[in-house]
Amino acid sequence: MLFVDDGDVLTSAGVAAGVDLCLHLIRRDHGSAVANQAARHCVVPPWRDGGQAQYIERAVPDAADTSTSATRSWALQRLDQPLPLDELARHARMSVRTLTRRFRQEVGLTPGDWLIRQRVEYARHLLETSDLPVDHLARSVGFGSSASLRGHFNATVGVSPQAYRRTFRGSEGDEPD
Structure with missing residues (x-):
């Protein structure tokens, strides 16, 4: 409100x-x-x-001593790639169940929800700082298609990627949705 x-x-x-x-x-x-x-x-x-929550940055704990921090850092460098849960667990040297439990304890989200949020945050950054078309931007952040990006972006941020770009860049970044 x-x-x-x-x-x-x-x-x-x-x-x-x-x-x-x-x-x-x-x-x-x-x-x-x-x-x-x-x-x-x-x-x-x-x-x-x-509903202006889309303009609020949400920090994720970055304590180096947490058991998933290395895997989170590793995943952040690979947001453009598929990152299935079993691969994240393998990187963390944990079972899928343990990784999921620790993610919830440390970050407050499941690994999948955390990945979506990180991809949306990266998309927000690119929408504010680049002129990449939405379909290219979607692949760059790991959503694969502009429809997938729009769905996740709207669900997380509350507006379409283009509406977000217009809010932060003005008419210079306009392109049809």
Whole structure:
């Protein structure tokens, strides 16, 4: 949520969400027309939906003494390749069951979910910093196809890869979805 209005107590999720909260207060006290005018004056949308989690970076623990850290580092260097669970377990010198259990303990995710998240994070980075077409980008991050990338990206981030690129790069990175 961008902001919470609990009657006498209002709070925003951050500085930019503070603008949304201020517009909410104007809308509540003076109506939508005044809030819309204020938004136009500030060159911001009069209302944004919440769900901006796609813009929050999520750190994964990187302690060198954890039992899966070497395998996680190894996998990060190979995101463009297939990384089946048995191969990750073999690299970690663990059974699949033990690797899965330790991943959950150390990272809070299964190895498969962690890989998807890392591939999406890498895709986010490439969308922000490169002009790679989505189908090429999908292969570069290990999803294989643009449809697979779009599905995982939308499920994780909440927007399509192109919408994300437009948000962070503007119209210069536009290409049809």
